[in-house]
Amino acid sequence: MADFIAAIDCGTTGAKAIIFDTTGTWHGTAYQEYPCDFPAPNRVEQDAEALFEACVDVLAKAVGKSGVEVSAIKALSFSTQRCTLIAVDENCSPLRPAISWQDNRSEKQCDVIRESIGDKAFYATTGLPIANVWTLPSIMWIRDEEPEIYAKTHKFLNPHGFLLKRMGADNYVEDLSNASLHGLVSVARGDWDDDFIATTNVEKAKLPDLVTSGTVVGTLASEIAERTGLTADTLLVAGGGDQQSAGIGAGVIKSGIGSVTLGTAGVVICSFDEPPFDPNGAIPAEIHAYPGKFICEGLQTTAGAALKWLRNVAKDASRGAEVEYEMFNEMAVQATPGSDGLLFLPYLAGAGAPQWNGYATGTFHGLTQGHGLGEMARAVMEGVAFQNALILSEFEKSGRSLSEIRLTGGGAKSKLWSQIQADIYGRPVHRLKEDEAGLLGAAILAAFGAGIFTSIDDGVGQMVRTQESYTPDPDRKTLYAERLTRFSDLYDMLYR
Known part of the structure; x- marks a missing residue:
């Protein structure tokens, strides 16, 4: 059996x-x-x-x-x-x-x-x-x-x-x-x-x-x-914390492989054999769900939660009519890259890594009468990816370069959001066959604990697969590099 x-x-x-x-x-x-x-x-x-x-x-x-x-x-x-x-x-x-x-x-x-x-x-x-x-x-x-x-x-x-x-x-x-x-x-x-x-x-x-x-x-x-x-x-x-479990479910158990999870929060992680202390003290060094290993993690507190917030606002404005995520995604697809000049700071529950500012708040900047829900939805997607790009930059400043980025979480189901991430990060990203990486990681840990797998590596080899890949578009990569600078400058103007 x-x-x-x-x-x-x-x-x-x-x-x-x-x-x-x-x-x-x-x-x-x-x-x-x-x-x-x-x-x-x-x-x-x-x-x-x-x-x-x-x-x-x-x-x-x-x-x-x-x-x-x-x-x-x-x-x-x-x-x-x-x-x-x-x-x-x-x-x-x-x-x-x-x-x-x-x-x-x-x-x-x-x-x-x-x-x-x-x-x-x-x-x-x-x-x-x-x-x-x-x-x-x-x-x-x-x-x-x-x-x-x-x-x-x-x-x-x-x-x-x-x-x-x-x-x-x-x-x-x-x-x-x-x-x-x-x-x-x-x-x-x-x-x-x-x-x-x-x-x-x-x-x-x-x-x-x-x-x-x-x-x-x-x-x-x-x-x-x-x-x-x-x-x-x-x-x-x-089992483990959701992000450490997702690290196992994404196969992030070796140096050089990282994952970006877009769930309620947004999280960027990579794996190490020793505690990966950041010289600037901005990026957490944590214990992995893989015994004996560690991760560095960049956390933003509201990623998918920011899109859910906007959906709920739209629902309230339409007197309770449900607004599905698929509809939001289609509206965002119709908006131009850069959201027609609209920027969103995704700090609805304070700023996490790398700023760690509990007093920061969410902000739409550049809003005009010409903007609609499509531009706002796309600006949220872009803002979350911009924040992740700042985290990746901190990783690289301290020598933590990633040769491969894997996408997990509910946000990975959106082809648009996945492509936006490739364009903003300026490197290919790979969607996992199993979006529920945290659950898959927990299953691997359960099977290892029960003796079904002789090691966690064995479980990862048997159960983890990648599927779609997204490569950055050169023109959008250039556009988003400029927008990322404006994003960072806007935070500095408001909070520094």
């Missing part, structure tokens, strides 16, 4: 499950959306129970649709949004809404970290610039602003650790790829940093144990098995 693997992606805007075979072919999938809540300016929260219920529901539906004999589904693993903070009690029940990684409420706590540790020392240990996107400032905010919640908290978890425990993990655990974005882990040692924990006055007992991705952490709880149709001996395998 052939072996199969279940993988769940718990993203920012929805949960998706896929049942894979060992060639990377789908045999059942399901998706369910859930909201982000915006209770006040600069605050973004989610209902952690809604995330859990959605993950269980999509897993059950994917299993049912697959037609696969459930005893052949050997293991389950996860690719999850990172840094979102879930404070739970001793029963692993959330004590408050989860604080999203997009939340900007903790700038004061970031200032405390700067004063007590310092930017250089913080980066030298954690591999992270000081920013409120990481988990630590949110933990400190709860301690400072909601002391009663902090006192009741048994563990501070990210979605990955929360889902593992609720699904049946033996202990409270977090994989190193997710934990390396807390701001409390020594990236070189791969362990909690006791000095930083003491300096920031966070109780270590409230943190989970650390494990490497691909580690078996338990078996499926009987009640979850009953709800999903899986067997109770299905192995639970530690």
Whole structure:
């Protein structure tokens, strides 16, 4: 009997499950959306129970649709949004809404970290610039602003650790790829940093144990098995953060190969055998979901989320009439390259790499009566790609040149957006056969943990494929190089 693997992606805007075979072919999938809540300016929260219920529901539906004999589904693993903070009690029940990684409420706590540790020392240990996107400032905010919640908290978890425990993990655990974005882990040692924990006055007992991705952490709880149709001996395998998992699913496990993911966020990563510290401290150095490897990552907080925002604005303006992404894409195709002079700064939740400015905001510049939704949609696509180009430039300044760029995430499904990226990056880009690289990476980790593959390299070789390639058009490359300079100058004019 052939072996199969279940993988769940718990993203920012929805949960998706896929049942894979060992060639990377789908045999059942399901998706369910859930909201982000915006209770006040600069605050973004989610209902952690809604995330859990959605993950269980999509897993059950994917299993049912697959037609696969459930005893052949050997293991389950996860690719999850990172840094979102879930404070739970001793029963692993959330004590408050989860604080999203997009939340900007903790700038004061970031200032405390700067004063007590310092930017250089913080980066030298954690591999992270000081920013409120990481988990630590949110933990400190709860301690400072909601002391009663902090006192009741048994563990501070990210979605990955929360889902593992609720699904049946033996202990409270977090994989190193997710934990390396807390701001409390020594990236070189791969362990909690006791000095930083003491300096920031966070109780270590409230943190989970650390494990490497691909580690078996338990078996499926009987009640979850009953709800999903899986067997109770299905192995639970530690997965990884969405971008590190996507790195495995994109085959980014060797130097020189990078990926650009356009999901809710936009992320550029490449793989290294040693922690890839940036001399300027602007590009995070993180632990990969591939044990023993590391990634450097350039994050922008709103990529696909920026296009979704524009779609929602259009929907509201049309009195609730749905505006499909395909319609947006067609309107953007009709707009001229350069969006007829319109520029968009995609900082709807602050600026990530390389600026790390939580106070930056989204901006349309050059808007006239002659612009319509098509130009605005294309300007959003171009603005996201311009920001990625700045990240790639930072990579290259510190000697991290990429010979190959692979595209993943929902944005890769758009041929226009893929071509725009090739033109702006000035080099060929390659779309993966499997757009859901995070889920594919989680499946590879699950199969490795279950012993189906002898190594992660073996799994990548069996399951990862590229398909379409896009090469830069010389004329558009020249045009976009000029527009990129204007994009960068506009940021400097507004924020420096």
